[in-house]
Amino acid sequence: MLLDQLSGDVVFSPYGLHRALSVIRGGATGETRRALERFEMPPEVPGVVSAQAAWLHEDYRPGRKLRLDTGPLDLEAINAWSSEHTRGMIPRILESLDPDEVFVLTDAEYLDAKWQRPFEDTRPAPFEGVGDVPMMSVEGTFEYADGAVRLPYSEHDLRFVATLGEPGERDWARGHGTVELPRFTVESSIDVNEVLGLSFETGHDLDELIEGPGAKGISRILQRARVDVDEEGTRAAATTAVMARAVAFIQPQFHIVFDRPFTWAIEHAPTGTVLFAGRVVNPVQRRD
Secondary structure (H helix, E strand, O other): OHHHHOOOOOOOOHHHHHHHHHHHHHHOOHHHHHHOOOOOOOOOOOOEEEEEEEEEOOOOEEOOOOOOOEEEOOHHHHHHHHHHHOOOOOOOOOOOOOOOEEEEEEEEEEEEEEEOOOOEEEEEEEEOOOEEEEEEEEEEEEEEEOOEEEEEEOOOOOEEEEEOOOOOOOOOEEEEEEEEEEOEEEEEEEEHHHHHOOOOOOEOOOOOOEEOOOOEEEEEEEEEEEEEEOOOEEEEEEEEEEEEEEOOOOOOOOOOOOOOOEEEEEEEOOOOEEEEEEEEOOOOOOOO
8 A cells, every 4th residue: 555655744645546547557558557457447436526637748649548638738737737626735736847758647636525523622732742733522423443433524425534553454333422633734745656666668558548759658657635634524635647758759959050151031831931031141230
């Protein structure tokens, strides 16, 4: 499980990660498909607002197995999409695009769930290793186990499961009691390739997803997520981005200095019609 590989305060969306990588797996072939075999499309969950899109460099087109809305590969457009579909909770998913990256798939997840029984009586209380934090309290009938509780939300059969100690199988019962839970916000940015040890070769495994020049391969998988838990309920959001590179895409660099006589033309690009033409032998500045 991804959570086992992370330390400290963390939030991530297995749901969003599986949704994003299942699209790649569904269109990939060869070793890339085999590496993503465990990432199947999860069922749609009521109450979670989901969106997906793909972004392509101008020299590339959607392959026959890419059935998402597509847009131009533009960093600000991608980040604006993330902000819109997470209600501003993930305002930026990418800080930059690498020069050879020609494709981005984005998946956004957003949840706004109210408690079936809201918390109240929030007051400062000690939290181990931290000191006093805002501690909320709720009394009611809940499912509980040794050091664990299930708190229902008001709609869609969703519930919040909190566990002290290691997660695992427990004998759940139902009873009346009091739960004290800190109010909290957590934000995370996760390099999924690094955490899960995923690596991908360039080749032709993505040709049915991305049409265009060069051998292609997945370069990065990133996820940013945030959760806010308070007396009224929970807001959570995540954006996952899967980037692909084309190894032949990097264009050669050049430096041309027009320091000797040269010819020039002004032409209409679509038709090649030359509107003006000339030669410069002795450059002189304009005289008014």
